[in-house]
Amino acid sequence: MQVQPPLSLPLPVRDGIAPSYIWIPEGHWDNVFSFLQDHFPDVSASTWLARLDKHEVVDQHGKVLLADSAVKRGMCIYYYREIENETPIPFHEEILFQDEHLLVVDKPHFLPVIPSGRFLQETLLVRLKKNTGLMDLTPIHRLDRETAGVMLFSHNPSTRGQYQSMFQRKSMAKTYHAVARHLPELVFPLRHCSRMEEAEKFFVMREVAGMANSETLVDIKERRGEYSLYQLQPVTGRKHQLRLHMSSLGAPIVNDAFYPVALPCKADDFSAPLQLLAKSICFDDPITGAKRYFESKKSL
Template sequence: MSAAHLHHPPLPVRDGIAPSYIWLPEGQWINLISFLTSYFPDVGESIWLERMKKGEVVDQAGRLLSQDSAVKRGMCIFYYREIECETAIPFNAEILHRDEHLLVVDKPHFLPVTPGGRFLRETLLVRLKKQTGLQHLTPIHRLDRETAGVMLFSHNAATRGLYQTLFQQRVIKKIYHALAPTLPDRTFPLVHRSRMEEGGSFLVMQESEGEPNSETLVEVQANFGDLSLYRLTPLTGKKHQLRLHMTSLGAAILNDSFYPDVLPCKGDDFSAPLQLLAKSISFIDPISGDARHFSSQQELKRPDNAHRSVGGIR
């Protein structure tokens, strides 16, 4: 099936959730249920049978499938993914801007952008689809679950590529705020460059010898004794770039559970958010030619006083 077909799946978006799909790999199976239970060992047979009973398992043509349906390599199966007892995330995104092309939101800490792992409904994308009714909503850049701040979505497939190209060409200016230990022995502003590669764990990145492929401008916006508020301008867009660069400088961002060491999953503990905020995004609109600027309404908080923010000039 061509990529074009995946833009119009045979099952509709339901409660903001698009259907999942899987291409059958090489192999031999008696029927559909034998494939599904072997490929998804954590999903019981009874769950698949219930989905089929509700008409929620179909092929690429939209034909209903049953447990005895024949399957073969290259077949595409659509279904709705479900998660039992999904953790509720008690923070909401704020819509900053909406036009015929873009939706700009202010993402809270802890909320994943897209479904994955143990999160499905409790994700920014699914929530926004339900809230706005924009079923073709697509994020056009990344933001970690732990990071809060400005996030851009496209909801117009005809113009999506124009905005994605801005990120690919690195002509979008992004400013982040981070709360981290003060570095009295360093002179700011400074530019940190390094070669970043996948670490020993798929979760983290590491710096290695070789030509730099990542670059961050680091400035001090305010000083609070042992802690400082840093203004970070990434000139490249590597995974975890700001978190790794600040750690390499000797100032790991407050409450970082990956750097310098990977800590156990905090599960449902929302008491200590990563003190990293995507504060603003600026660019020249590729359609109108206008200068666009969007800023987060959030500010990072002092850990010793949750009611006192640490915005730059306060």
């Protein structure tokens, strides 16, 4: 089955959001409306009918699809995803740097980078597209929703691959700050290595026996009574690596809702952000060869 969209979008970007799409799999449906109801049970029938009536559902060739339009395997349907009553995130990003290739942003806590789940308009990517008009923006590395700090985007498709490959080769230095319990029993700086795997519980990671696939350099930047401000330098880039490594050392990052124990899902407490900050990133620009250094203006 095809999984990639056509090179050109049959619906325009709207309010900073590119249209979503789905390929029709093997199966039988009477029409487009029955297929959409079947595959998106959380979206009401009235919502789909309204989108169809507004001609906001098309195929990969841009042909408008009506409720009774036929569907068959191999078709690609485009539509605009919408979220009703999306929770606003009361924190704002700041642009640190922009050239013809890159956009560098200071991301706030709680703001997701890309649309997913219950977040659409309240995401860094959509906000930036709307505020800058750069419709080709693409994040070139990851940052958890709960984490604040330096985030890099490409907005030039012709050079994007060179920056993405730089991250894939790990040819850059990233430094994070974190607040956690002081560990008087350990000698710093130290190197923490472990084998990380997906845990049985949704979304979290765990350390298991076996050859290490994750590595973090940990040092203390400042003592704060019972706590310390730690400097973390990830050598590898596993999901939740810094959060899991600090928890494994016996010092879970302050306000971490996933480690050492994943807490029940609840509304965000904006007064208690995760005390983890992507403080800086440094690399040799793959196009100009110049040394690049970007630092967050935020502090913990």
